[in-house]
Amino acid sequence: MVPRTLAFTFLTLLSFVSLADAQTWTPLIHQPPFQAGTALLLTDGTVMTQQMSGGFGTGQWWKLTPDNTGSYINGTWSQLATMPSSHAPLYYASAVLPDGRVVIAGGEYNGTAQSETNLSAIYSPATNSWTSIAPPSGIAQIGDASSVILPSGTFMLGPCCFQTTEWLLNPLTLTWTATGSNKADSNVEESWTLLPNGAVLTVDTANGTNSEVYNASTGSWSSAGSTIVPLSTGSPALEIGPAVLRPDGTVFATGGTSNTAIYNTASGNWAAGPAFPSGFDIADGPAALLPNGNVLADTAPGVFGQGTRFFEFDGSSLIAVSGPPSAASDYSYIGRMLVLPTGQILFTNQTSSVQIYSTSGTFQGAWQPVITSAPGTLSVGSNNNTISGTQFNGFSQGAMYGDDAQAATNYPLVRITNNATGHVTYARTHNHSTMAVATGSAIVSTQFDVPSNTESGSCTLQVVANGIPSNGVTVQVTGSNGNPFTYLMPRDQQLACYGISVAPNFPSNCRDITDFNDKQMCSGMSQLSQTPCQSMTDRNLQLACYGMSVAPNFPSNCRDITDPQMQNFCYGVSSGGSMPNCNSATDGNTRALCFAMSVHNASSCSNITNSNDRLFCQGVAGRSQTPCTSIQ
Numbered sequence: 001m002v003p004r005t006l007a008f009t010f011l012t013l014l015s016f017v018s019l020a021d022a023q024t025w026t027p028l029i030h031q032p033p034f035q036a037g038t039a040l041l042l043t044d045g046t047v048m049t050q051q052m053s054g055g056f057g058t059g060q061w062w063k064l065t066p067d068n069t070g071s072y073i074n075g076t077w078s079q080l081a082t083m084p085s086s087h088a089p090l091y092y093a094s095a096v097l098p099d100g101r102v103v104i105a106g107g108e109y110n111g112t113a114q115s116e117t118n119l120s121a122i123y124s125p126a127t128n129s130w131t132s133i134a135p136p137s138g139i140a141q142i143g144d145a146s147s148v149i150l151p152s153g154t155f156m157l158g159p160c161c162f163q164t165t166e167w168l169l170n171p172l173t174l175t176w177t178a179t180g181s182n183k184a185d186s187n188v189e190e191s192w193t194l195l196p197n198g199a200v201l202t203v204d205t206a207n208g209t210n211s212e213v214y215n216a217s218t219g220s221w222s223s224a225g226s227t228i229v230p231l232s233t234g235s236p237a238l239e240i241g242p243a244v245l246r247p248d249g250t251v252f253a254t255g256g257t258s259n260t261a262i263y264n265t266a267s268g269n270w271a272a273g274p275a276f277p278s279g280f281d282i283a284d285g286p287a288a289l290l291p292n293g294n295v296l297a298d299t300a301p302g303v304f305g306q307g308t309r310f311f312e313f314d315g316s317s318l319i320a321v322s323g324p325p326s327a328a329s330d331y332s333y334i335g336r337m338l339v340l341p342t343g344q345i346l347f348t349n350q351t352s353s354v355q356i357y358s359t360s361g362t363f364q365g366a367w368q369p370v371i372t373s374a375p376g377t378l379s380v381g382s383n384n385n386t387i388s389g390t391q392f393n394g395f396s397q398g399a400m401y402g403d404d405a406q407a408a409t410n411y412p413l414v415r416i417t418n419n420a421t422g423h424v425t426y427a428r429t430h431n432h433s434t435m436a437v438a439t440g441s442a443i444v445s446t447q448f449d450v451p452s453n454t455e456s457g458s459c460t461l462q463v464v465a466n467g468i469p470s471n472g473v474t475v476q477v478t479g480s481n482g483n484p485f486t487y488l489m490p491r492d493q494q495l496a497c498y499g500i501s502v503a504p505n506f507p508s509n510c511r512d513i514t515d516f517n518d519k520q521m522c523s524g525m526s527q528l529s530q531t532p533c534q535s536m537t538d539r540n541l542q543l544a545c546y547g548m549s550v551a552p553n554f555p556s557n558c559r560d561i562t563d564p565q566m567q568n569f570c571y572g573v574s575s576g577g578s579m580p581n582c583n584s585a586t587d588g589n590t591r592a593l594c595f596a597m598s599v600h601n602a603s604s605c606s607n608i609t610n611s612n613d614r615l616f617c618q619g620v621a622g623r624s625q626t627p628c629t630s631i632q
Contacts, residue, residue: 022360023312023321027353029074032062036348037090039064039338041409042125043100044451045426047072047338048080052350055334056112057090059083061123063632064346065489068515070415070424072340073356076514078490078632080123084132086110087119091404093147095155096411097171098432100125103155105133106142108404116143116161122174125428128611128632136167136176146403148192148200149410150216151436156200158187160403166214179219184212189232189284191402193243193251194410195265196438203231203253203261205238211263211270224263228272231255233283237303241282242400244295245437247367252295252313256283256303260313274318280309285332288399291343291467292361296321300332308332312359324355339398339409341426343467367395369412369463369470372443378416378459381452381481381587385427387414387463388445394465395438410437413464414448416477418455425454450477452486481587482565482594484521484544485616490632492518493616497628499526501619507532517541524549525620544570548597552576565590572598589613596621 035052042048042063051060061080066072089107096102105120118135120142135142136159143160150156155169156179164187166180185207192214193201200214201224209231211224233239233256241254243263251263252273258281260273276282280299285308287297294312301307308330310323324330330349338346345357373388397408414427427448434444446463456479460472487493491512498509499522510522516537523532524545533545544566546557551574558570564584571581572594582594592607596617605617618627 024358025322025324025347026073026356026358028072028356030076032064032077032352032354034060034062035350035352036062036354037350038094038336038405038407039346039348040094040096040102040407041338041340041413042096042102043411043413043430044125044428045341045413045415046125047075047340047346048102048123048125049348052090055350056109057088057092057107059085059088063490066424066426068423068425070342070417072342072344072346076489076491080632081128081130083130084119084121087117087121087132089117089119091144093142093145093157094406095147095149095408097149097155098153098411098430098435099171100428100430101171103133103147103169105147105157106145106159108144108160116141118142118159126610131174133169133174136178139163139167144189144403146187146190146192146202147406148194148397149408149435150200151194151198151434152216153432153435154216156192156214158190158192158403160188162186162188180214181220183221184210184223187403189238189240189403191240191243191400193245193253193400194397194408194437195245195251196249196436197265198436201243201251201263203227203240203243203255205232205240206235224268225270227253227261227263227270229259229261230257231259231261233257233303237283239283239303240402241285242287242297242402244287244289244400245396246289246295246315247293247364247395247438248315249438250315252287254282254287254297257281274313274316276311276318282332284402284404286335286337286347286399286401286405288337288339288345289396289466290345290359291363292359293363293367294319294359294361296337296345296357296359298332298335298337300330304331304333306331308335321359324349324353324357326351326353333404336401336405336407337399338407339467341413341415341464341467341469345399363468367391367468369394369465369468371461371463371470371473374461374473375475377476377478378450378454378461379479379481380450380454380456380477381589383449384447385450386445386447387412387461388443389463389470390441390443391439392432392444392446392463392465393435393437393439394468396466397437398466409466410435411465412446414446415462415464415469416450416454416475417460417462417472418477419458419460419474421455423455425451427451427454452481452483479563479565481590482563482567482569482585483587483590484541484548484566484569485593485620487515487518489514490612493612494628494631496522497616497619497631498625499523501623501625501628502526504528521545540566547571547574550574569594593617593621
C-alpha cells in the first residue's frame with residue numbers, strides 16, 4: 001500500500017526516449033536490507049535514511065557510508081538508533097542543523113494512522129541517540145509540515161492543517177517561538193525556498209497565483225507577486241511542487257499543474273516557464289539541483305498519477321531524460337532525492353532499490369567553494385579545526401520536495417584524500433558560520449573533526465557544497481591518536497569486536513572485515529598468534545599486532561613502532577598492565593582503551609566518548625561479544 005490523501009490513480013501507459021545518453025541511473029552495489037524513504041546527508045558525508053514498511057513510515061533509520069574511495073554506489077549500510085517510541089512518521093519536516101544534529105518534526109501519518117501528529121525528535125550522530133522535542137505551545141497538529149533552515153541556522157517550521165503561524169526552534173533548549181505575521185494564506189502543502197538575500201519564498205496554495213516572502217529580521221510575510229500561471233491544484237487537494245533556486249539566481253517553481261514559473265531573485269519578478277508535456281506535473285514530488293546548474297524533476301500524470309517521467313530544466317527548456325527502472329510503476333510523491341558530495345543524486349522510492357543519477361556536463365568554476373584559510377597540518381582525531389573561505393554553502397538548498405520532505409544540503413563538507421593511496425575520508429563539520437545560500441565574496445567558515453581512521457601523510461583537503469568541490473589544498477596529516485583499532489566501517493569494527501572479545505578462537509568473524517590490515521589484526525588478536533600479522537602492509541600496525549597478539553610478553557616488537565602514541569599503546573597492552581605507558585597516550589579515548597585492554601577490565605571504557613568505540617572497548621576488554629552487537 002502507498003498511502004496518499006486524495007490519491008487519484010491514472011493508469012496511463014507512458015513511453016519516452018531519453019535525449020541525453022550521458023545521463024545514467026546506477027543501482028547501489030549493496031542495496032539496503034529495508035525499504036528506503038527520506039534520505040538526509042549528515043555532515044560527515046554519510047547518508048541517514050528512513051526505513052519504510054509497505055508504504056508507511058517506521059521509527060527505524062539506517063546509515064549509508066561511502067567506501068574508502070568516496071563511492072556511494074559501493075557504500076555499505078549500518079543501522080542507527082530507533083526514534084522515540086510511538087513516533088513512526090510519514091510526510092514530515094526534516095533538516096540537518098548547523099551543529100550536525102537532525103530534526104524530524106510531525107508526520108501526516110504516524111505508523112499506519114493518518115493522525116497529523118505533533119511528535120518531533122532530534123537525532124545526534126555523535127552519540128547515535130534521539131531526544132524528543134515537545135510541540136509548540138497549543139499546537140495539536142504538525143503533520144506534513146514545511147520547514148527551512150534560516151541563514152542564522154535557526155530551524156523554521158510551518159505546521160499543517162490550515163495554520164498560519166510558523167515556529168522557530170531553539171536548538172539548545174529545544175523550545176519554540178512563534179513567528180510569521182501577515183501570512184496571506186495557511187502553510188498547507190507549501191514549498192519553502194531560501195533566497196540569496198536570506199528571505200524565504202513560497203507559492204501560496206489557496207490564494208490564486210500569489211506568492212510570498214518571509215523576512216527573518218522582521219518575522220513577517222509580504223507578497224512576492226503573481227506567478228503569472230497557476231501552480232497550485234487549488235481546492236480540495238491544494239497540491240504544489242518543489243521550487244529550486246539555481247546558480248543564476250532564478251527559482252524554477254513547479255506545481256500540481258503542468259505549468260512552471262520562474263522567479264528572478266534580482267528583479268523580484270515572475271515569468272511563465274515551460275509546461276511539462278502530456279499533462280504531467282509534480283503534485284508532490286522531488287526535484288534537485290545538479291552540479292551543471294540544471295534541475296532534475298520527477299513528474300507524474302495528474303494529481304498522484306502512476307507512471308513517472310524525468311526531466312532536466314536547463315534554464316529555458318525541459319529536456320526529457322531517462323528514469324530509474326521503476327519509473328513506469330512509480331508515483332512522483334513516493335520519490336525522494338538527495339544531492340551527494342560526488343555531485344550525483346541519490347533516489348529512493350520506498351523500495352529496497354536505491355538508484356544513483358549521474359548527469360552530463362559539470363559546474364562552472366565560479367560556482368566552486370574557495371578556501372582562503374585552512375590548517376597546514378592536521379592531527380588524526382583532532383577536533384574543532386577551523387576552515388574559512390567563500391561559497392561554502394553553495395547556491396541553493398540542493399534537493400527540494402515541499403511540505404512532505406526536506407533534504408537540503410546547503411552546508412559545507414570537508415573531504416580529505418590521501419595523496420599516496422587515494423583513500424577518502426569526510427571530516428565531521430559543525431558550527432557553520434552561516435546557512436545562507438549564494439554568499440558571494442563574503443568570508444564564511446566551519447569547524448571540522450578529523451576522523452580517527454584518516455590516513456596520515458600528504459593529503460588534499462577540499463570543501464564540498466551541493467556536490468561541487470573547491471580546488472584542493474595540500475595538508476599534512478600527522479600522528480595518529482595511537483589507537484591501532486580504528487575502522488572505516490562500523491560493520492568492520494563490530495566483526496573485529498566479535499573476533500577479539502572471545503580469543504583464543506577460530507577467527508571466522510574476522511574474515512569479512514573489508515580493510516586488509518584490520519582483518520589481519522583481528523585474526524592475530526583473536527587467535528593469539530603472530531602468524532596473521534606477517535602479511536600486514538602497515539609496518540606500525542604489523543609491529544603492534546606482533547606485540548599485542550601474544551600478550552602478556554616482553555614487548556620487544558613495540559620498540560620499532562615509529563608513532564610514539566601507538567608505541568605506548570602497544571607497550572601497555574602487550575605488557576599486560578603497564579599503566580605508565582597507557583598514561584602517555586595524549587588522546588583520552590585511546591588512553592581509556594589501553595587501560596581496559598591491558599588489564600582486561602572494562603571499567604575505564606565508560607570514559608570513551610564515541611559510542612561505537614566504547615562498545616568495542618567493553619567487548620574486547622570484558623571478553624564478551626554482547627556489547628559488540630550494539631555497534632552501529
